[in-house]
Amino acid sequence: MSKRLTGILTPIISVLLGIIVGTIIMLISGYDPVAAYTALWNGAFGEVYYVGEVIRQFTPYILAGLAVAFAFRVGLFNIGVEGQFIVGWLASVWVGVAFDLPKVIHLPLAILAAIVAGALWAFIPGFLKARFRVHEVIVTIMLNYVALHVTNYIIRNVLAAKSGDKTEMIHESASLRSEWLQSLTDYSRLHWGIILAIACCFIMWFLLEKTTRGFELRAVGFNQHAAHYAGMNVNRNIILSMVISGAFAGLAGAMEGLGTFGYAAVKGGFTGVGFDGIAIALLGSNTALGVFFSAILFGALKVGALNMPLEAGVPNELVDIIIALIVFFVASSYIIRAFLDRIGKKGVK
Amino acid sequence: MSLMDILTIVVPSTLLWAAPLIFTALGGIFSERSGVVNIGLEGLMVIGAFTSIVFNLTFFDTFGNATPWIAILVAMVAGAIFSLLHAVASITFRADHTVSGVAINLLAVGLTMFLVKQIYGKGETGIISKGFSKIDVPVLKDIPVIGEIFFQNTYWTSFVAIIVAIIAWYIVYKTPFGLRLRSVGEHPMAADTMGINVTKMRYLGVMLSGALGGIGGAVYAQSITSNFSHATISGQGFMALAAMIFGKWHPLGALGAAIFFGFAQSISIIGSSLPFLKEIPNVYLLIAPYVLTILALTGFIGRADAPKAVGTHYIKGSR
Structure with a gap:
């Protein structure tokens, strides 16, 4: 079986396995899987409103997935997307609230603030990895919590109106919202961010596949020593990849800050977008196109899940279980590949 | 408020x-000493917390006051079984350890909340009627000064935890099992050559982490939150991971780090009732464990080195 076909089949099989195990769990706990999956489908694509919500949901997912995938391609594991996402969210809202500017300047400025904030937050683990050889996984995990507590503190003490738990609404001139898109989808929260997300897919593909810099980054990902021997600056590429990854993550935060919500609120825990980004990147085999499709899948699952308790009486956490299982199966793809290889060989004989 | 008053508030709270x-x-x-990265500690705590609370609520009438302790044992078993998923994925199926750990965390929260809704029909369980309550340690509580600070208004679980840490130190550094465990994590091929079953040792290491993580979750739920919801365990597992690193993968080091992080956590909550501490914004205390861990890894507070083979797969016959 060709490598390419195996590469496409593995994620598909993982998704199917996840759904099968999800079905088994429902059967054991006495729910009707057919009703549940029907409700899931209706909740994601049944009405034009839901479609709008699905698109809104997968907009930050695409960017979070790209963030994880980009670092992965350079051989780094950025678990800190969640933290960079929160920081970007806050930065975009801060600029959105603090300034009064014409839209042409204000909106790009707010978006840029999110990108820079995310990039700076990711620069820390990148720098520590390059300079002190500290493993980025631990540093990014720790920075997630630092981001959570620090942003909460800033919202509570600097930005919140009268000891409240959230900031004021951003000014209209910094908003990504669009009456037209909303009316098109029966007043969902759909906003212009989707255009940015799709553009970023293209940017990632172009940067990695078509530029010299991208070649270097991938070379470092394949083999640091070989890249070093070929005269590439490994440390600089490590830092650069984290910074770009963080920029994607920060932009994802702007999607929520400037598009979906228009404010930032004190958070009791993580939003989960960053962690879902890991799942999305893995399922999309860390390519721009793969991330795009798997983000659509996860967005549909997440939004559709909300309909499951209403229509079928099944807790929406079932979808979280399925997502976790998909991650397990993709991660364990060694065993799926071994299985596919065996089938392939039998076919040849 | 005298220093003595402050200590009698802070010390038991820290230990809690x-x-x-x-x-x-x-x-x-x-x-990690066996060579398997475990980011899934958070998820294992979730499983432990869930199991203990459900057990406690269900069987309180049967076991009475012994219920919390039995619940810990049940949570221990549940954690060990759940951690098998991580073991199978990361050891047998050669999954990336970190990815598998992330999946463990996602799965634990999804699965437990699914079950909570199925069993109780809402997003959280009821409050348990008997958790761990404050005790005075007999005899020791009468020691002047020390007794009042350390052995009054405190919790049995804290002392059990300290004793378990000492036992863990003995096991890891003074027994053949510990030597094998460490060798598998440092250089699996050498260990294999000496006839140690690498796969078996790693499975044991992961299951022990599941058992202890389950206990940790059960202790947290039954002494601090008293019920189970999606927010019961929010970062304690990652803080434990931080304690492990800050303690340089050494049981007694981790003990010290955990006590210090416990201190930071308790101060961020009770600090407002203490003089001079209420001046410090508690955001500093909240982020202290994480920042310190990063500094420790960077080498500013002594070098922290992970076991050599941590995160790698051992494939027999490969070089």
Whole structure:
């Protein structure tokens, strides 16, 4: 079986396995899987409103997935997307609230603030990895919590109106919202961010596949020593990849800050977008196109899940279980590949 | 408020918050010393917390006052079984350890909340009627000064945690099992050559981490939150991971780190009632454990080195 076909089949099989195990769990706990999956489908694509919500949901997912995938391609594991996402969210809202500017300047400025904030937050683990050889996984995990507590503190003490738990609404001139898109989808929260997300897919593909810099980054990902021997600056590429990854993550935060919500609120825990980004990147085999499709899948699952308790009486956490299982199966793809290889060989004989 | 008053508030509170971290960090040590990265500690604590609360609510009438302790044992078993998923994925199926750990965390929250809704029909369980309550340690409480600070208004679980840490130190550094565990994590091929079953040792390491993580979650839920919801365990597992690293993968180091992090956590909560501490914005205390861990890894506070083979797969016959 060709490598390419195996590469496409593995994620598909993982998704199917996840759904099968999800079905088994429902059967054991006495729910009707057919009703549940029907409700899931209706909740994601049944009405034009839901479609709008699905698109809104997968907009930050695409960017979070790209963030994880980009670092992965350079051989780094950025678990800190969640933290960079929160920081970007806050930065975009801060600029959105603090300034009064014409839209042409204000909106790009707010978006840029999110990108820079995310990039700076990711620069820390990148720098520590390059300079002190500290493993980025631990540093990014720790920075997630630092981001959570620090942003909460800033919202509570600097930005919140009268000891409240959230900031004021951003000014209209910094908003990504669009009456037209909303009316098109029966007043969902759909906003212009989707255009940015799709553009970023293209940017990632172009940067990695078509530029010299991208070649270097991938070379470092394949083999640091070989890249070093070929005269590439490994440390600089490590830092650069984290910074770009963080920029994607920060932009994802702007999607929520400037598009979906228009404010930032004190958070009791993580939003989960960053962690879902890991799942999305893995399922999309860390390519721009793969991330795009798997983000659509996860967005549909997440939004559709909300309909499951209403229509079928099944807790929406079932979808979280399925997502976790998909991650397990993709991660364990060694065993799926071994299985596919065996089938392939039998076919040849 | 005299220093004595402050100490009698701060010390028991510190020990209360430290106990779950100690158990879970020790679990992390067993796993990582065997060479398996365990980001899934958070998820294992979730499983432990869920199991203990459900057991406590269901069987309180049967076991009475012994229920919390039995619930810990049940949570221990549940954690060990759940951690098998991580073991199978990362050892047998050669999954990336970190990815598998992330999946463990996602799965634990999804699965437990699914079950909570199925069993109780809402997003959280009821409050348990008997958790761990404050005690005075007999005899020791009468020691002047020390007794009042350390052995009054405190919790049994904290002392159990400290004793378990000492036992873990003995196991890891003074027994053949510990030597094998460490050798598998440092150089699996050498260990294999000496006839040690690498796969078996790693499975044991991961299951021990599951058992201890389960205990940690059960202690946390039954002494601090008293019920189970999606927010019961929010970062304690990662803080335990931090304690393990800050303690340099050494049981007693992790014990010290966990107590220190417990101190930071408890101060961020009770600090407002203490003089001079209420001046410090508690955001500093909230982020202290994480920042310190990063500094420790960077080498500013002594070099922290992970076991050599941590995160790698051992494939027989490969070089």
